[in-house]
Amino acid sequence: MNENKAISEKELLNSIKNLLRKSGHLNKFQAEMRAKVTEILQDKQVSLNPNYKNTGAPKPNSEVLLINELVREYLEWNGYLYTASVMSSEAGMAKTKRSRGELCAEVGVKDDEKSATLPLLSNIIAAYSDRIKRKINKVKRDVQ
Missing domain, CATH: 1.20.5 (Single alpha-helices involved in coiled-coils or other helix-helix interfaces)
Structure with missing residues (x-):
């Protein structure tokens, strides 16, 4: 039994x-x-x-803190809430998050209806990729 x-x-x-x-x-x-x-x-x-002294992670200067916030926003945007929670805890991030508007101002991105449909990190990468493509096309035109 x-x-x-x-x-x-x-x-x-x-x-x-x-x-x-x-x-x-x-x-x-x-x-x-x-x-x-x-x-x-x-x-x-x-x-x-x-x-x-925790030498495994860089001392969180303003750049590291900004990157962490952008990664957290990206993770949460995509529904990776648990991953964001663990990352926030491990990185010792503040419980209060910076608003999207504050992050946009800090990285110099203007948020509009189109860009608001994606996480900021995606917008930054897309803008950077477009910039590289424009430079490549300009070089091609200048060579011809």
Whole structure:
């Protein structure tokens, strides 16, 4: 009887896991757990060694902070909320996000109806790619 009980408990746990996976909650729980474990490990490292310096990541200057914000906006735009959450935790990013308008102003991008349909990082890359293409076409015209 004990053996049957263990099998039914295992089946129940598998059923719950499958339901959580189908609803998307399992991924969320796993991401939150990873973010929390990362935070705990970082806190533990600091508490064990007061002179600890995290040399693995660059000191977050304004450029790094901007890039992190653009990546977070891109991840969230595409629905990678759990990835964004873990990245934000691991990078020690502020809980309050900069608005799209603030990010546009900082990178010098004008947001309109067309550009608002994409994440800012996509707009920046598209603009850069178009600029390169124009330069290549200009060089081709100048050579001819």
